[in-house]
Amino acid sequence: MRSIRLLSGYDMPTVGLGTWQAKPEEIERAVSTALECGYRHIDTATNYNNEEAIGQALKKWFEKGGTRKELFITTKLPHFGNRPSDVEKFIKLSLEKLGLDYLDMYLIHLPFAFKFDEKTGGAATHEDGSYVLDFDTDPVSVWKEMEKQVESGRTRSIGLSNFNEEQILTVWENAQIKPSNLQVELHAYMQQKSIRDLCKKYNIVITGYSPLGSPAAKTHFETKYKYTLEKSPDLLNHPVVKDIAVRHKKTAAQVLLRYLLQLDIVIIPKSSSPERIKSNIDLFDFDLSEDDMKALSTLDEDTNGRIFNFLFFKGIQDHPHYPFKNELP
Ligand SMILES: NC(=O)c1ccc[n+]([C@@H]2O[C@H](COP(=O)([O-])OP(=O)(O)OC[C@H]3O[C@@H](n4cnc5c(N)ncnc54)[C@H](OP(=O)(O)O)[C@@H]3O)[C@@H](O)[C@H]2O)c1
Structure with missing residues (x-):
């Protein structure tokens, strides 16, 4: 497994298994399959409600002789x-559910905050079901506590997710322990050129989420939040991607993933299917040519290609830390 060195001094495997929307009953099998296929990096979140099931799969892996130090969680x-x-x-809860003594990476999932409901153990809601926003906290003071988690040994590295450039810089300037990873949406329709330049300058490794264009996201937003995405990319069927795939005797998914790897992006494709889990890491026996890379770069629609604008959280655009205000109509 290839890895990339983080500012923290640790190595992050360049391909990980995404687990958003993987139900607990399927995730245990998916993680076990992934570990058998050579994945050593697993991406989850408190919000995905699957840390316990992932912990079960890791436990089985350890029982079979797998070691903690091989993994990147x-x-x-x-x-x-x-x-x-x-x-x-929250970090202690995650460690307990995962059955681990330490994490490899702990990220602030989103720059904005919701109030917490002690009774449900989740986000507090108003009577109409909308979320109660919390305006009394800010990313820099949260970051100070993230640093303490490194000092206590609960996590080796810390980073950010879904922060915009200004927010990244604010944390950076106020940090004793610098963020070593930024996890943002990144795929052929939204290639994040500007954030890539910023992270290169500061040596922050980027993990690209939804690297296949998250084909199931649209339906999920409609079902869960009654929110309809204006655009929903179908990258896997894009003629440019399919044409390159045919020439390399690879799948469209493998071309999309390899493209990001060649841009030095860490990728975390999600799958619950054993065949797709296997093929999504089978990326190291071919190279995209300069012409292939150029052709794929033209698919970039910049922020118009964004799937995760978080507007499915009603009223979120009014939060002072909503990251994509400048994209609103
Ligand atoms: N930080 C954040 O806010 C954030 C937001 C979104 C995602 N993420 C992370 O990033 C991970 C990946 O993003 P994502 O899950 O949104 O989208 P994705 O990885 O781009 O796409 C996953 C979807 O594509 C399907 N798929 C997987 N491999 C395939 C293949 N080879 N051919 C055809 N279809 C394939 C999967 O279905 P099957 O399972 O049926 O294969 C699933 O529906 C997440 O799981 C999560 O860990 C983070």
């Missing part, structure tokens, strides 16, 4: 825990 502080007083509580 990322999880995330939920937006309803985005306040200094909650960071330690």
Whole structure:
């Protein structure tokens, strides 16, 4: 497994298994399959409600002789825990569910915060079901607590997710321990050129989420939040991608993933299918040519290609830390 060196000094495997929307009953099998296929990096979050099932798969892996030091486990502080007083509580909960003594990467999942509901253990809601936003906390003070988690040994590295450039710089300038990883949406329709340049300058490794264009996201947003995405990319059937795939005797998914790897992006494709889990890491026996790379770069629609604008959280655009205000109509 190839890895990339983080600012923290640790190595992050360049391909990980994404686990969003993987139900607990399928995730245990998916993680076990992934570990058998050579994955050593697993991406989860408090919000995905699957840390316990992932912990079960890891336990079986350890029983079969797998070792902790081979693995790279990322999880995330939920937006309803985005306040200094909650960071330690949530990282401890994640460690307990995963059955681990330490994490490899702990990320602030989102820059904005929701109030926490002690009774449900999740985000507080109003009577109409909308979420109660929390305006009394900020990413820099949360970051100070993230640093303490490194000092206590609960996580080796810390980073950010879904922060915009200004927010990344604010944390960077106020950090004793610098963020070594940024996890953002990144795929052929939204190639994040500007954030890539920023992270290169500061030596922050980027993990690209939804590297296949998250084909199931649209339906999920409609079902869960009654929110309809204006655009929903179908990258896997794009003629440019399919044409390159045919020439290399690879699948469209493998071309999309290899493209990001060649841009030095860490990728975390999600799959629950054993065949797709296997093929999504079978990326190291071919190279995309300069012409292939150029052709794929033209698919970039910049922020118009964004799937995760988080507007499915009703009213979120009014939060002072909503990251994509400049993209609103
Ligand atoms: N930080 C954040 O806010 C954030 C947001 C979104 C995602 N993420 C992370 O990034 C991971 C990946 O993103 P994602 O899950 O949104 O999208 P994705 O990885 O781009 O796409 C996953 C979808 O594609 C299907 N798929 C997987 N491999 C395939 C293949 N080879 N051919 C055809 N279809 C394939 C999967 O279905 P099957 O399971 O049926 O194969 C699933 O529906 C997440 O799981 C999560 O860990 C983070």
